[in-house]
Every structure is written in C-alpha cells, then in structure tokens.
Amino acid sequence: MSVQLAMPKSWRIDTKPHKFCPGCGHGLVLKALGQAIDELGIQDRAVYGCDIGCSLLSWDFFNVDSIQTHHGRTTPVITGLKRANPDLVGIAYMGDGGGYAIGSQHLVNAAARNENITVILVNNTQYGMTGGQMAPTTMPGQKTETSPYGRDPQKTGYPTQGPEMVAAITREGAYVARGTVANPKQLKGFIKKALENQIAGNGFSFVEVLSTCPTNWRTNAEETWKFVEKEMTKYFKVGEIKVPEPRHEEGK
Amino acid sequence: MPEKPIKGEKRYFMTGNEVVAYAALAAGADIMYGYPITPQNEIMHYWTRMAPKYGKNFLQTEDELSAGFTTVGGVLAGRKSFTATAGPGNTLMQEPVSMAEAMRLPIVVVVQQRGGPSTATVIYSQQEVTMTTIGGNGEGFRIVYSTSSHQELFDYTIKAFNTAWKYRFPTFILGDGYQAKMRESLTMYDPEERGISLVPAEPYVGKPGTPGTDRPPEQYRNTYNVEEEIYEVVQNLARDFNAIASEVAEYESLAADRSEVVVVAHGVVSRAVKEAVNELREAGISVGYFRPVTLRPLAEKELREAADKARVLLLVESAHGQMARLIKEAAYGCKAEMIPFFKPGMGITAEEVAARVKSILG
Numbered sequence: 107m108s109v110q111l112a113m114p115k116s117w118r119i120d121t122k123p124h125k126f127c128p129g130c131g132h133g134l135v136l137k138a139l140g141q142a143i144d145e146l147g148i149q150d151r152a153v154y155g156c157d158i159g160c161s162l163l164s165w166d167f168f169n170v171d172s173i174q175t176h177h178g179r180t181t182p183v184i185t186g187l188k189r190a191n192p193d194l195v196g197i198a199y200m201g202d203g204g205g206y207a208i209g210s211q212h213l214v215n216a217a218a219r220n221e222n223i224t225v226i227l228v229n230n231t232q233y234g235m236t237g238g239q240m241a242p243t244t245m246p247g248q249k250t251e252t253s254p255y256g257r258d259p260q261k262t263g264y265p266t267q268g269p270e271m272v273a274a275i276t277r278e279g280a281y282v283a284r285g286t287v288a289n290p291k292q293l294k295g296f297i298k299k300a301l302e303n304q305i306a307g308n309g310f311s312f313v314e315v316l317s318t319c320p321t322n323w324r325t326n327a328e329e330t331w332k333f334v335e336k337e338m339t340k341y342f343k344v345g346e347i348k349v350p351e352p353r354h355e356e357g358k
Numbered sequence: 359m360p361e362k363p364i365k366g367e368k369r370y371f372m373t374g375n376e377v378v379a380y381a382a383l384a385a386g387a388d389i390m391y392g393y394p395i396t397p398q399n400e401i402m403h404y405w406t407r408m409a410p411k412y413g414k415n416f417l418q419t420e421d422e423l424s425a426g427f428t429t430v431g432g433v434l435a436g437r438k439s440f441t442a443t444a445g446p447g448n449t450l451m452q453e454p455v456s457m458a459e460a461m462r463l464p465i466v467v468v469v470q471q472r473g474g475p476s477t478a479t480v481i482y483s484q485q486e487v488t489m490t491t492i493g494g495n496g497e498g499f500r501i502v503y504s505t506s507s508h509q510e511l512f513d514y515t516i517k518a519f520n521t522a523w524k525y526r527f528p529t530f531i532l533g534d535g536y537q538a539k540m541r542e543s544l545t546m547y548d549p550e551e552r553g554i555s556l557v558p559a560e561p562y563v564g565k566p567g568t569p570g571t572d573r574p575p576e577q578y579r580n581t582y583n584v585e586e587e588i589y590e591v592v593q594n595l596a597r598d599f600n601a602i603a604s605e606v607a608e609y610e611s612l613a614a615d616r617s618e619v620v621v622v623a624h625g626v627v628s629r630a631v632k633e634a635v636n637e638l639r640e641a642g643i644s645v646g647y648f649r650p651v652t653l654r655p656l657a658e659k660e661l662r663e664a665a666d667k668a669r670v671l672l673l674v675e676s677a678h679g680q681m682a683r684l685i686k687e688a689a690y691g692c693k694a695e696m697i698p699f700f701k702p703g704m705g706i707t708a709e710e711v712a713a714r715v716k717s718i719l720g
C-alpha cells in the first residue's frame with residue numbers, strides 16, 4: 107500500500123537497503139534528515155556523527171562525511187569538530203539512551219553553552235540495540251526487559267522530557283522541537299529549521315523524534331503505529347518548543 | 359596578530375605547565391579542550407591567556423570524557439588539537455583515547471601524574487604508567503613520552519604533535535606534578551628555525567568537494583559485525599605500530615652494557631638515578647643506568663641487551679611496579695635478576711638510589 111518515494115539525493119544508494127529492522131523509525135528520521143540536507147544544499151559541508159545504539163548502523167548511510175562515535179559521545183565529538191572548523195555543519199544523531207542517560211551531561215552542557223551544532227535524538231522509549239531495556243524515556247507501566255512488570259515511577263521516576271529540559275537551559279536563538287515519524291513532513295520541517303539555525307550561527311538546535319521499535323516493542327504494524335501516535339503522545343508533546351526569553355543579565 | 363610566540367632562542371625560568379602551553383603554541387597547536395584538574399590546571403591557564411593572541415582556541419568541557427572526545431572532533435576537522443589531564447581525569451580520558459586508537463586519530467594528551475588510586479594526592483606520582491601506556495579496552499596502540507625536565511617538556515611536546523600527525527597514533531606526554539609545578543630553566547625556541555619541520559594537520563572529514571559526486575564520502579567507524587573483521591583491524595593496527603616502534607622508541611643509557619648493576623627509571627626519577635650512578639661510578643662502582651624515554655613503545659632491543667649483560671636490574675619508580683611490569687615483559691627471559699625499589703606516590707632521591715645499589719653490591 108505504501109508508495110516507495112524517491113530516495114533523498116544525499117543518501118548512499120550502494121548501502122541501501124539500510125540495516126534497520128523492518129518497521130524501524132530510524133529509516134524515516136534519516137529520510138527526513140536526507141531531504142533537509144538536499145534542500146539546504148549542504149552535502150559538501152555537513153558532517154554526520156552517529157552514536158552507538160541502533161544509530162551506529164547508519165555510519166555509511168549518507169553520501170556525507172560521517173563518524174561513528176561512542177555510546178553517548180556523539181555530542182562532544184561534533185562539538186569539538188564544530189569548534190575546530192566552524193564552516194562545517196555538525197549533526198549529532200543518537201538514541202534516547204545515548205542522549206538522555208550516558209551522554210546526558212554532554213547534552214545538558216552543550217545546550218547550556220549554546221554550542222552551534224544540531225542534535226537529533228531518536229526516542230523509541232527503550233534501548234533498541236541492546237535488546238529492549240528500560241531507558242530514561244520508558245513510560246510509566248511500560249514493560250521492558252529491565253522493567254518486566256512495567257516501569258514504576260515511584261521507583262524509577264518519570265520519562266525524561268528532553269526537549270522541555272533543553273529549552274529550559276538554552277539561550278535565545280536556540281531551536282528546540284519534538285517531531286514524530288508519524289508526521290514525516292512536519293519532521294523534515296523541524297530538522298531543516300534546526301540545520302538552518304546552525305547555519306545562521308544562532309546556536310544549539312535540538313530535535314527529539316518519537317520513533318518506532320517494533321522489534322523490542324514486539325508489536326505488529328498496526329500496534330506499532332498506535333503506540334507511537336496514541337501512547338507516546340500522552341507523555342511526549344509534539345511541536346516546537348519556545349526557548350526562554352532573553353534572561354536577566356547577572357547583576358542587573 | 360603575531361604569528362609566532364617565540365622567535366630565535368631564549369633562556370626562560372618557569373613552571374612546567376607554562377612550558378607545555380608555550381610548546382603547544384610553538385608546535386602549531388590550534389585548539390585545546392580541557393577540564394580542570396590539579397596538577398595540570400596551569401596548562402589551561404597559560405593557554406587561555408596566550409591563545410587568542412595567536413588566533414588559537416580553547417573550550418572548557420563538562421568533564422574529561424568530553425575533553426577527550428572534543429579533542430577527537432578537533433582532529434577529525436583537521437586541526438592540531440590537544441588536552442591535558444591527570445589521575446581520575448586520565449581514567450575518563452581512556453575512553454576517547456581508545457576511539458583514537460581504533461581510528462588512528464592523532465590526538466595529543468598531556469598527563470601530569472598525581473597520586474593514586476582514587477583521588478589520592480594532587481602532588482606527584484608515577485602511577486599513571488599502566489593506564490597511559492595500555493589503558494582502555496584496547497591493545498595500547500599509542501605513543502608515550504615520559505619527560506624528565508622542563509627542557510624535555512618543551513622538546514617533547516613539540517615532538518608529540520609531529521609524532522602524532524606523522525604516524526597517526528594518539529600520543530601522550532607523561533609528566534608529573536613536580537614537573538608541572540616546579541620552576542626550572544630551559545631554552546625555548548622556534549622549532550622551524552632549528553630545522554624541525556612541523557608535520558601539517560589534515561582533515562579527516564569536510565574535505566573539498568561533494569561526497570558521492572566529486573569524491574567518495576569519508577566514513578569512519580569503530581564497530582564491526584564479525585570476529586574476522588575486528589581481527590583484521592587489530593592485526594593491521596599491530597603491524598603498523600610494530601613497524602614504527604624502533605623508529606619512535608627512545609632511551610638514554612650509561613654503561614648499561616658493561617655494569618654489574620643497571621638502574622632502570624623513567625621521568626623525573628631518572629634524574630635522581632643519573633646523579634646516583636655518576637657518583638657511584640666516580641667511586642669505581644660497576645653501575646649504569648637505562649632510562650626509557652618512550653614507555654610505549656619501549657626501546658626493547660637495547661633494554662634486552664642491558665638485561666642480558668647486567669647481573670641485576672634495579673627497577674626504581676614512584677609507583678608500585680607499573681614501569682617494572684613493562685620492563686619485565688620486555689626483558690622476559692633475559693639473565694639479569696630484577697630487584698624492585700618502589701615508592702608509590704613519593705619522590706625518590708639520589709642518596710636513596712645510591713644506598714640501594716650499594717646494598718645490592720654488598
């Protein structure tokens with residue numbers, strides 16, 4: 107039923123079909139990213155960094171210079187790259203475990219410093235690559251391999267509200283949004299804006315994407331879409347998030 | 359903007375950390391990334407004061423993981439990038455260094471050793487030898503210069519950037535708190551005026567042209583699917599590392615091939631050893647010394663020669679046998695008896711070394 111649309115020009119055809127599971131959201135996010143790269147004409151100066159997690163499978167995904175980093179460390183690698191050569195467009199791509207757990211100090215501090223990079227974080231509510239353990243984004247009651255009776259917020263807290271947190275600590279000029287693979291057009295728009303924001307030199311740009319992991323959710327196609335569209339949106343609000351107004355300068 | 363911090367040659371009297379900052383500038387370093395830890399802090403302090411005057415950059419990161427990984431990013435962008443750390447910071451640094459090893463990224467890391475284990479002292483030790491030479495989940499494909507004076511801090515920091523970019527292995531300067539904080543005189547110079555050419559940096563990513571159209575994309579990975587793949591990667595790393603080992607390895611020795619006792623020490627401890635050995639030799643005692651300048655790779659051939667000719671190798675270090683492990687491994691099967699003299703986290707004087715040699719000789 108689905109129509110196979112043309113691949114983005116920036117995709118590497120010889121590495122397709124890609125290596126994600128059938129029904130995985132990563133491919134849809136990277137399609138939106140590919141389209142945004144095409145539309146902005148930045149294939150020659152974009153540098154794509156992927157994390158360890160299922161994102162590692164995308165190290166040769168694009169016809170774009172790419173670096174596979176360590177789990178949680180894509181943000182500092184792209185930060186270092188961008189600081190050393192500001193002409194490049196730095197894209198850090200990671201999972202929710204990579205961004206909100208092991209690499210959270212990097213995300214928080216890169217946002218607080220307003221690093222001029224673009225971070226795209228895939229929220230699939232658990233650790234995909236390692237076989238479906240609880241992540242900071244796992245929802246109350248959700249069963250994972252390490253929360254087999256469902257996440258109990260009394261014991262392990264509530265899901266991390268990533269974009270809301272980032273928006274609260276960045277400066278004016280930063281760009282923050284939460285998209286979803288259920289709305290690819292809107293998602294592409296958010297990613298494009300995030301890249302434009304970096305190109306304009308405005309500062310940190312962050313897009314979280316609600317995504318699917320049918321393999322670890324153990325869902326069929328219908329349940330998968332229901333989960334991402336109905337369940338996840340109960341906790342994660344899709345849309346652009348306003349960054350705070352200019353703050354009071356110290357001492358004034 | 360002045361292009362060079364040092365013109366001609368000049369005598370200076372300053373701390374080791376200041377020396378490192380000057381040397382990095384003289385070596386053409388573009389950017390430093392760092393996180394505060396004693397006793398390396400003043401490298402950042404001097405760098406941040408001088409760097410903007412020469413169009414250089416600095417980023418204070420959130421921790422040493424980030425300092426190491428941003429340094430990796432700087433190198434990938436084709437800039438001479440470095441960081442400095444110590445103790446628990448060096449522990450965190452091992453993760454980015456393992457990525458640099460896997461991908462042959464020429465990061466330069468200056469370590470000013472402090473006491474361990476744990477947070478321990480901020481003063482001095484030689485207890486980061488094991489971690490610096492073979493830390494991380496790898497095989498130790500890195501180059502480690504153990505300096506013993508401010509002159510060497512200057513010379514070898516410049517050399518470290520050249521070595522790193524020439525051979526593309528992560529390269530360490532292994533100093534210590536004494537070297538970091540003490541003042542000492544040295545001669546600083548513009549390396550190029552001395553005929554030392556600076557190996558240029560090159561970008562790994564962001565090269566000219568559109569990937570896929572004008573050139574293939576530059577894509578670097580560190581994960582592999584099957585055993586055969588990683589086996590081949592490590593075999594290649596080992597082959598390349600072994601091929602350069604004899605070219606990179608450096609040592610100093612005195613009468614190491616003709617003495618009953620040869621004292622082995624590295625870094626500042628080797629200064630006490632030299633002093634002791636010179637005095638003992640003047641008194642007619644059959645003693646020499648062997649000082650590895652590179653702890654990784656070691657000057658194995660020369661060390662084994664000494665270990666075969668001497669009756670005793672006296673292994674002296676401010677650690678509980680970290681250098682000794684390297685020496686014993688390299689000299690495996692050699693004839694000399696290995697006698698330890700370990701003072702973990704403490705300085706060692708020439709008098710102590712001389713007394714130890716005398717007691718061995720009876």
Ligand SMILES: Cc1ncc(C[n+]2csc(CCOP(=O)(O)OP(=O)(O)O)c2C)c(N)n1
Binds near residue numbers: 202204232235
């Ligand atoms: C330092 C370190 N700790 C743990 C791991 C193991 N590990 C690999 S991927 C992963 C989780 C990935 O989950 P996430 O970041 O959410 O990405 P996803 O796979 O869901 O896309 C973990 C814990 C690792 N590679 N490195």
Ligand code: SF4
Binds near residue numbers: 125127129130319
């Ligand atoms: S495990 Fe989940 S996140 Fe990973 S590729 Fe498969 S579906 Fe995608």
